[in-house]
Amino acid sequence: MNMDRLGWDVPHNENYEMDQYDNPTAWYSLLLQDGKVLGGARVMPTTSTWGKHTYMLRDAFRGTIDTIPERAMPSEISTPMVWECTRLVVSDNLRTQQQRSEGLSLIVDGLVEIASQQGASELMTLSTISLMRALRQLGFPADQMGEPYRDPGDGRRYAVLRMPIPSAHHAIAAE
DSSP states (O other): OOGGGGTOOOOBOSSOBOOTTOSTTOEEEEEEETTEEEEEEEEEETTOOBTTBOOHHHHHHTTOOTTSOGGGSSSOOOOTTEEEEEEEEEOTTOOSHHHHHHHHHHHHHHHHHHHHHTTOOEEEEEEEHHHHHHHHHTTOOOEEEEEEEEOTTTOOEEEEEEEEOOHHHHHHHHO
């Protein structure tokens, strides 16, 4: 799953990709099959701080990431109740739409589980607007917040999405 294809500026070598948000405040939901990663995403609380970085959308809101417009976030968020999801990837080895949907659902279930166990009630992410439709089709109540924008690098439309963690999930995590 090489990020070069997506045009993301992520430091990497032949075996690893890591950016400033791959730090001890991050958690990961991975989709594994036979010991190989077929997809995953990163999640971290909006209270995260590691060196001069907080979390991606807050740093963008503060103007320190020039590839994401500040207006994408309507306001600065810093609460243990909201966690940011980033770097969602799904392998091309999941070839059918059903495989990709099932993989996405498992990854998002993992993100929900991680954040819920830490007391969060909401997830947010910067993603293509099409992800909002895909999440809704899978039963996740995603909505848009902030202004959408078109990325000049890849031409796609992006927006900050938010998704409440279902209260039923909180009850399970509390047990």
